[in-house]
Amino acid sequence: MRILSEVLKRPLVTEKATTLKSNENKVVLEVAMAANKKEIKLAAEKLFGVSVDAVNTSIYRGKSKRVGKTMGRRSNWKKAVLTLKEGSDMDAFGVAAGPAA
Numbered sequence: 001m002r003i004l005s006e007v008l009k010r011p012l013v014t015e016k017a018t019t020l021k022s023n024e025n026k027v028v029l030e031v032a033m034a035a036n037k038k039e040i041k042l043a044a045e046k047l048f049g050v051s052v053d054a055v056n057t058s059i060y061r062g063k064s065k066r067v068g069k070t071m072g073r074r075s076n077w078k079k080a081v082l083t084l085k086e087g088s089d090m091d092a093f094g095v096a097a098g099p100a101a
Contacts, residue, residue, distance in 0.1 A: 007035045007043040012079065020081070027090050031057070031080045040080050044090070051085040 009030040011017075017028035031040055037055040044052050062074035084090060 002032065002035065002039060004043040004046050007032050007039050008047065025084045025086070025088070027082045027084065029080050029082065031078050033059070033076060033078050035078070035080075037080075040082070044082055048090045050088040050090045052082050052088075053085045054083040056081045056083075 020026040
C-alpha cells in the first residue's frame with residue numbers, strides 16, 4: 001500500500017474539468033502511475049473527507065518532442081476522474097467555495 005499523499009499528485013485545472021465539477025460533481029486529478037482505483041478512492045476519502053461513488057482512470061503516453069537537434073520525450077502520466085456522491089463537495093484547490101468576501 002502506498003502513502004496516501006503520494007497517490008494524488010495534483011488537481012487538473014482545465015475548462016473541461018471545471019465544467020465536470022460544476023455540472024456533474026466530478027473532480028479530475030493527476031495520480032501516481034502505479035496507483036489503482038481502490039487506492040485512489042481511499043486516498044481521496046481520507047485526505048479530503050468526501051464520499052467517492054466511482055473512479056475512472058486513463059493513462060496518457062508522453063509525446064516525443066524536439067529541442068534543437070536533440071529528441072526528447074515527455075513522461076507518461078495517469079489521470080483519474082472521481083465521481084462524488086450526492087451532497088459531497090471536494091475543495092481540491094484549497095480555496096473556499098464561493099466568491100471572496
